[in-house]
Amino acid sequence: MQAIEIIANSLQLNPLPQPIPAPHQVLIKVAAAGISRPDLMQRQGLYPAPAGASPILGLEVAGTIVEIGHAVSEFKIGDPVCALVNGGGYSEYCLASAGCCLAIPNGFSFIQAAALPETFFTVWSNVFNRGGLQAGETVLIHGGSSGIGTTAIQLAKAFGCTVYVTAGSEEKCQRCLALGADAAINYHQDDFVTVIKQLTQQQGVNLILDIVGGDYFPRNLKCLAVEGRLVQIAIQNGNTSEINLWSVMAKRLTITGSTLRGRDDDFKGQIAQQLRQQVWPLLENGSVKPIIDSVFPLASAELAHQRLISGQHFGKIILEI
16 A cells, blocks of 8 residues: 655655554545644654554544454445544555544545544544533634634534634634634734633633643633633643643632543544534534645645645645545
8 A cells, every 4th residue: 555654754655564454443445634733743753653553644534444353343344434543544544443433424525524533523522521611601712723723613603602713814813703703813913811801801711722832821821711621732832831820729720631642442432422423413414514724645745744834724634545
């Protein structure tokens, strides 16, 4: 099979052995694979693959099952699926745990389906399960134009929440508003702390989903309402910051965070079941949709990475195999 290898920090398309599924796995002939920032981190040596996972980049794929392990009963050969994987996505064939696979929503192309797993698993797990977002609450989503951000905007609105976002340009802010955000803050022009206080009549928001970290951390605490929750899922501005413990105590704040890749298949399978029940109907009726920025052929994975690094994208970048 053909797959992307990291050679001297460049992405090269090379022939590699085709993997063989374990009893609980399926082998997917990949039609499309999503690109995400953890791929960039792995390439830089900052986010190694878990033990036993493929060293090939790529955490989400869509395609057709061509082989199944003997313990798999919920899928059959020929089924079109999308899957959250621990690695191996930038390839013609990829292994996936059967529990982390989902049927492709009705009417979706492989390219659209490849944009679903990493962002929808992440948002559902962190915003709704860990963060406990409820209808009627307010949420601030940093990086509203990212794959995570565009997904979080739509899901939070679909479940009855008021959504505020930050983004890096007026164009991106307008596109976030078009997706349903109630307000969009250009962080190059305005201080999001000041704007959030104005928007909430000084009360603050109930939940913040942050991918930035670093100097955003103390500013996020200022934006939270009493009993507010901060969910940290990435640290693009660094992993250290100062904390005002008094503000945490006085407002009874909850600070939490997570990474998804290292969690076991049972945990991810539970998220898959929740998505199937509560989110897949929203995708099929068109009230929520994946936002595709651009599509590159597998051999142009380097160009796709440069698109992500540039920060000019809006939504997901996809590789077509």
